[in-house]
Amino acid sequence: GQNIDQPTEMTATEGAIVQINCTYQTSGFNGLFWYQQHAGEAPTFLSYNVLDGLEEKGRFSSFLSRSKGYSYLLLKELQMKDSASYLCAGMDSNYQLIWGAGTKLIIKP
Amino acid sequence: GAVVSQHPSRVICKSGTSVKIECRSLDFQATTMFWYRQFPKKSLMLMATSNEGSKATYEQGVEKDKFLINHASLTLSTLTVTSAHPEDSSFYICSARVGDLEQYFGPGTRLTVT
Numbered sequence: 001g002q003n004i005d006q007p008t009e010m011t012a013t014e015g016a017i018v019q020i021n022c023t024y025q026t027s028g029f030n031g032l033f034w035y036q037q038h039a040g041e042a043p044t045f046l047s048y049n050v051l052d053g054l055e056e057k058g059r060f061s062s063f064l065s066r067s068k069g070y071s072y073l074l075l076k077e078l079q080m081k082d083s084a085s086y087l088c089a090g091m092d093s094n095y096q097l098i099w100g101a102g103t104k105l106i107i108k109p
Numbered sequence: 110g111a112v113v114s115q116h117p118s119r120v121i122c123k124s125g126t127s128v129k130i131e132c133r134s135l136d137f138q139a140t141t142m143f144w145y146r147q148f149p150k151k152s153l154m155l156m157a158t159s160n161e162g163s164k165a166t167y168e169q170g171v172e173k174d175k176f177l178i179n180h181a182s183l184t185l186s187t188l189t190v191t192s193a194h195p196e197d198s199s200f201y202i203c204s205a206r207v208g209d210l211e212q213y214f215g216p217g218t219r220l221t222v223t
Contacts, residue, residue: 031210042202042214043153087152097212101152 002026004100006088011106012078020073020086020103028093032071034062035087037102043087046073075105083107111137113205115215122193122222130188130218132203138183139205143212144176147200159186193222 003025012018024032031050035043049055049064049071061074073086085102092098112135122128132142141160145153157178159165165178177189186205190197198221204212 040200040217040219042217044214045211048211091210095210096155096158099152099155104150 002090002092002098004088004090004098006086006100006103008101009104009106011108012075014078014080014107014109016078017074017076018078018105020075020088020105022071022073022088022100024069024071024088024090024098024100026090026092026098029066030091030093030095032062032064033089033091033097034060034071034073035089037085037087039084046086078107080107080109111205111207111213113139113203113213113215115203115218117218118216119219120221122220124194124222125192127189127191128193128220130190130201130203130220132186132188132205132215134184134205134213137205137207139207140183141206142180142186143204143206144178144186144188145202145204147202147217153202156188190220193220195222198222 006022033048034046036046037043047062054063059076064071085104087102088100089097114133116131144156146156147153155168156171157165157167159178159180161180161183167173180186200217202217203215206212
């Protein structure tokens with residue numbers, strides 16, 4: 001079956017760095033997405049990885065290892081506004097997104 | 110960037126009535142639109158995939174007669190919740206896709222059935 005696993009909740013301190021891990025199993029693979037979702041709002045796109053390695057985009061970076069079925073989202077210089085849920089989603093061979101349950105990130109001053 | 114709108118953003122209706130939610134791609138033509146449902150503190154649950162001019166493909170467990178989807182044009186899809194009940198109260202989100210990859214999400218519609 002298809003499955004996305006990520007931690008339910010994480011806590012970090014303002015100004016610090018946090019890494020949110022995601023493991024995936026999909027029928028075929030067309031990439032791994034990370035979305036940010038604030039409470040009561042729709043998800044917004046953060047990153048897309050289809051090749052192994054690290055993609056850096058400002059304070060956010062995303063890593064993919066296809067052989068391990070593993071990805072992480074790295075957030076640097078955390079700000080209070082980064083408090084949100086972070087959704088990992090794998091795209092299968094039919095270009096359908098398989099969603100994880102999301103990781104709620106709590107930022108403390 | 111691509112913008113997807115949803116209307117209404119919030120709706121409260123009485124049990125037994127029907128509610129229509131519109132999803133529009135404002136500056137692009139979407140080959141495919143998706144309808145999701147999200148319960149509090151849960152991930153997105155895909156309800157159906159909608160292609161313009163054809164019948165929607167519903168996910169297992171989603172009642173097609175209860176959740177009517179009409180994709181009349183490349184920029185508009187509608188979801189009608191028929192004979193709504195309190196358990197239908199949820200956050201409904203649409204997304205539109207261009208090509209094979211990225212989906213652009215609408216802002217969501219909060220439905221409360223009393």
